[in-house]
Amino acid sequence: MKFPSxxxxxxxxxxxxxxxxxxxxxxxxxxxxxxxxxxxFGLVGENGAGKTTLxxxxxxxxxxxxxxxxxxxxxxxxxxxxxxxxxxYLSERRDLPSWMRVGEFMRYTQAFYPGWDEQxxxxxxxxxxxxxxxxxxxxxxxxxxxxxxxxxxxxRPDLLILDEPSSGLDPVVRRDILEAIIRMVAEExxxxxxxxxxxxxxERVADHVxxxxxxxxxxxxxxxxxxxxxxLAVLAFAKPPAAAPVVAGAHAVAGYGxxxxxxxxxxxxxxxxxxxxVGARVVEERTPTLDEILVARAGxxxx
Amino acid sequence: xxxxxxxxxxxxxAMLWEIWGRHKLSFLWQGAALAASxxxxxxKEHGASKDVAPLLIMASCICFLGAYLYxxxxxxxxxxxxxxxxxxxxxxxxxxPLSTARLVLAPMLFGGLVIVTVFAIWTELVLRxxxxxxxxxxxxxxxxxxSFFWWMQALAWSLPLLKGRVLVLLVVxxxxxxxxxxxxxxxxxxxxxxxxxxxxxxVSAVPAAWIGLKGMREGRWxxxxxxxxxxxxxxxxxAQGARKSFGSAFGAQFWLEWxxxxxxxxxxxxxxxxxxxxxxxxxxxWLGAGAGPQDEIQRMMLILPLLxxxxxxxxxxxxxxxxxxxxxxxxxxxxxxxxxxxxxGGFVTAKLAMALATSVLTWLVMTAAFLCVALMGKETLLSxxxxxxxxxxxxxxxxxxxxxxxxxxxxWRNLVAGMxxxxxxxxxxxxxxxxxxxxxxxxxxxxxxxxxxxxxFRQALLHWLTGILTVCLAAKLAVSIAAFAWGLRRNAITARxxxxxxxxxxxxxxxVAGYAGRVCNSIRQPDLWIWVAxxxxxxxxxxxxxxxxLALAWNRHR
Numbered sequence: 001m002k003f004p005s006x007x008x009x010x011x012x013x014x015x016x017x018x019x020x021x022x023x024x025x026x027x028x029x030x031x032x033x034x035x036x037x038x039x040x041f042g043l044v045g046e047n048g049a050g051k052t053t054l055x056x057x058x059x060x061x062x063x064x065x066x067x068x069x070x071x072x073x074x075x076x077x078x079x080x081x082x083x084x085x086x087x088x089y090l091s092e093r094r095d096l097p098s099w100m101r102v103g104e105f106m107r108y109t110q111a112f113y114p115g116w117d118e119q120x121x122x123x124x125x126x127x128x129x130x131x132x133x134x135x136x137x138x139x140x141x142x143x144x145x146x147x148x149x150x151x152x153x154x155x156r157p158d159l160l161i162l163d164e165p166s167s168g169l170d171p172v173v174r175r176d177i178l179e180a181i182i183r184m185v186a187e188e189x190x191x192x193x194x195x196x197x198x199x200x201x202x203e204r205v206a207d208h209v210x211x212x213x214x215x216x217x218x219x220x221x222x223x224x225x226x227x228x229x230x231x232l233a234v235l236a237f238a239k240p241p242a243a244a245p246v247v248a249g250a251h252a253v254a255g256y257g258x259x260x261x262x263x264x265x266x267x268x269x270x271x272x273x274x275x276x277x278v279g280a281r282v283v284e285e286r287t288p289t290l291d292e293i294l295v296a297r298a299g300x301x302x303x
Numbered sequence: 304x305x306x307x308x309x310x311x312x313x314x315x316x317a318m319l320w321e322i323w324g325r326h327k328l329s330f331l332w333q334g335a336a337l338a339a340s341x342x343x344x345x346x347k348e349h350g351a352s353k354d355v356a357p358l359l360i361m362a363s364c365i366c367f368l369g370a371y372l373y374x375x376x377x378x379x380x381x382x383x384x385x386x387x388x389x390x391x392x393x394x395x396x397x398x399x400p401l402s403t404a405r406l407v408l409a410p411m412l413f414g415g416l417v418i419v420t421v422f423a424i425w426t427e428l429v430l431r432x433x434x435x436x437x438x439x440x441x442x443x444x445x446x447x448x449x450s451f452f453w454w455m456q457a458l459a460w461s462l463p464l465l466k467g468r469v470l471v472l473l474v475v476x477x478x479x480x481x482x483x484x485x486x487x488x489x490x491x492x493x494x495x496x497x498x499x500x501x502x503x504x505x506v507s508a509v510p511a512a513w514i515g516l517k518g519m520r521e522g523r524w525x526x527x528x529x530x531x532x533x534x535x536x537x538x539x540x541x542a543q544g545a546r547k548s549f550g551s552a553f554g555a556q557f558w559l560e561w562x563x564x565x566x567x568x569x570x571x572x573x574x575x576x577x578x579x580x581x582x583x584x585x586x587x588x589w590l591g592a593g594a595g596p597q598d599e600i601q602r603m604m605l606i607l608p609l610l611x612x613x614x615x616x617x618x619x620x621x622x623x624x625x626x627x628x629x630x631x632x633x634x635x636x637x638x639x640x641x642x643x644x645x646x647x648g649g650f651v652t653a654k655l656a657m658a659l660a661t662s663v664l665t666w667l668v669m670t671a672a673f674l675c676v677a678l679m680g681k682e683t684l685l686s687x688x689x690x691x692x693x694x695x696x697x698x699x700x701x702x703x704x705x706x707x708x709x710x711x712x713x714x715w716r717n718l719v720a721g722m723x724x725x726x727x728x729x730x731x732x733x734x735x736x737x738x739x740x741x742x743x744x745x746x747x748x749x750x751x752x753x754x755x756x757x758x759x760f761r762q763a764l765l766h767w768l769t770g771i772l773t774v775c776l777a778a779k780l781a782v783s784i785a786a787f788a789w790g791l792r793r794n795a796i797t798a799r800x801x802x803x804x805x806x807x808x809x810x811x812x813x814x815v816a817g818y819a820g821r822v823c824n825s826i827r828q829p830d831l832w833i834w835v836a837x838x839x840x841x842x843x844x845x846x847x848x849x850x851x852x853l854a855l856a857w858n859r860h861r
Contacts, residue, residue, distance in 0.1 A: 111549035
């Protein structure tokens with residue numbers, strides 16, 4: 001699998017050898033990520049895998065203990081104005097000023113971004129059906145997410161970072177948010193990095209995917225390449241094994257009796273060789289979804 | 304239920320452990336403050352001269368009051384519901400399988416026991432050394448404290464259910480004030496009546512809390528009060544009318560700061576002044592229009608609380624100024640602030656500007672209160688009183704302007720002095736800062752007390768005072784320059800912001816020094832000038848402000 005590097009394209013995000021410890025726990029361990037301009041990166045992983053920690057480093061909320069973080073070639077800790085002025089951010093925490101009205105929050109945010117597009121903000125306000133006179137604290141969760149997204153999109157940031165944007169939202173709001181992101185990317189070729197547990201969203205929107213596991217990058221590549229790099233197969237054994245068979249290259253093995261489901265990382269040929277080595281043959285196979293890959297890898301705990 | 308290393312067998316135990324778990328660090332500080340209070344009392348008792356005794360009593364009381372107020376809030380079991388923006392019982396406990404009676408009784412009885420016990424211990428160890436206090440008075444004060452504590456809990460837990468809640472708060476507060484009037488005051492209710500009212504308050508507090516909490520658990524909240532609905536409608540209309548954009552990011556940030564905290568100090572000062580003015584007018588009328596020196600002093604003593612009020616309030620509110628959003632916990636920088644493209648110095652400058660604006664507004668309100676007193680009590684205050692100089696009221700008012708300016712600067716200084724600690728977002732630093740200021744104050748009192756009682760020490764101190772103050776000022780300047788330089792190097796502050804802060808400090812310093820010179824000349828003590836000027840320059844915050852952007856950077860980029 002080919003890992004994108006700074007030489008492959010102009011990197012909007014360049015994280016190199018980043019490690020972060022909270023006490024004895026390693027939240028990020030030697031993470032290197034390069035996000036080229038105009039791409040949509042999906043950041044996936046279990047809870048506590050380090051997704052939010054990585055995003056906080058990109059925003060300058062956390063300082064790199066080792067390694068380096070560059071966004072647009074700048075250090076977000078040393079030059080927050082230079083970085084944050086070009087970044088739109090929406091957090092799963094919906095940390096908004098609850099006492100403000102939507103209109104007030106828009107005016108407040110507008111003041112920080114010279115590129116604020118009033119016409120576009122008006123369009124989004126209408127599209128999201130938000131009332132500018134409503135107080136944020138009286139909004140539903142979905143309305144708050146839309147308010148946050150509106151104020152992150154209206155100045156057309158060069159980089160949009162979304163941390164679990166659809167967490168806790170109903171399918172209608174999720175669709176609205178995704179459509180807004182897709183339109184932004186399709187029409188203007190902006191760069192997007194978003195983390196999500198909903199891997200069908202990632203598959204739909206992201207052209208690259210990064211999978212974190214216990215603070216380490218375990219997968220990084222084009223979404224289709226990542227999927228095609230795995231095979232979900234059913235292996236048939238002539239004689240049912242007494243315990244789960246150990247298949248080299250398999251991230252997860254599940255089943256019973258003579259038929260076992262295997263999520264295999266490798267080519268068709270490698271799968272057949274591995275199956276033969278344990279006395280089995282491949283009777284069924286297909287390309288797994290990202291969801292299946294994440295579950296298998298998370299279940300395998302870093303195998 | 305296992306909590307930490309302790310195995311609590313009952314939910315009540317777990318509820319009480321929560322108080323300990325949350326506040327154990329601050330309990331240490333409170334213990335230290337109480338120990339300091341006892342120390343000053345013991346010193347006063349053993350060997351302190353008569354001149355020093357009042358200072359020691361003051362130091363002891365400051366330590367106790369600071370610790371005791373914190374203790375009241377620690378045991379109150381009151382939390383802020385960030386979504387509804389209101390005080391109340393911790394929401395998570397309302398859903399636990401516990402009877403309402405237990406939820407009410409555990410924090411009320413335990414909290415009540417602690418606050419009465421601590422007061423009793425302090426009375427025994429400290430208060431008795433300050434003079435003879437009748438046991439009946441101590442019992443009365445204890446009962447008032449208990450009743451106040453219980454009603455504070457009952458009202459906070461059931462406020463959303465109460466119609467006309469502002470009125471209820473005022474009535475309960477006023478009843479407690481009436482009951483707490485000490486026997487020495489000319490206007491007070493009879494002792495029997497006091498006890499009957501107190502008994503009624505104490506007996507009714509627990510059922511009131513129970514009814515309120517039960518109502519909350521059953522979802523009998525009827526929505527916001529009519530006043531807040533009306534206020535909301537007015538705000539809605541205002542928001543629809545306000546379509547103008549902010550001129551700059553600084554303007555937007557200043558607006559945010561102003562909306563959150565700008566009206567707090569003028570509002571509270573003005574409200575309290577409104578309550579105090581009738582009392583002052585009554586007192587002035589009672590004193591009459593005598594023009595003797597004693598009359599003047601008594602009149603000044605009556606008006607003094609109006610002067611001191613904003614200064615004390617600003618001192619108390621200073622630590623809260625560092626917060627960007629009062630609904631967030633002390634250590635948390637709201638994300639909607641943290642991700643804005645603004646330098647840390649920019650955020651700090653907006654806070655400083657807001658603090659200045661709120662100080663100016665506060666003193667405009669207080670000037671109105673003074674004018675109110677002067678005009679309404681003109682027969683006793685402005686006609687023959689010594690407040691009017693021989694040069695007439697115009698000269699008097701002109702002379703007051705620099706004084707007013709100094710009061711504005713002093714209020715501003717109180718508001719911003721703790722900003723550096725507050726912006727770090729580290730609770731231990733904030734708590735340590737507050738207590739270090741209390742200790743510093745006590746150390747100064749100690750210094751003055753020793754100087755007053757020991758002639759040799761006084762002479763040595765006065766001999767070296769100019770040198771000590773100069774060294775302190777030099778150290779302050781050195782720290783400030785280093786902090787500014789570090790901040791500039793780390794992009795935490797812009798050169799322009801440094802210019803504003805340093806320039807503002809220089810102008811205020813010159814004003815303080817100049818005014819000190821005039822005052823010292825007019826009282827024919829020109830030798831005092833250098834001490835007053837150096838002291839003024841030391842009190843004006845500069846190092847705090849230089850450190851503030853770095854403190855915010857430490858919080859914002861963890």
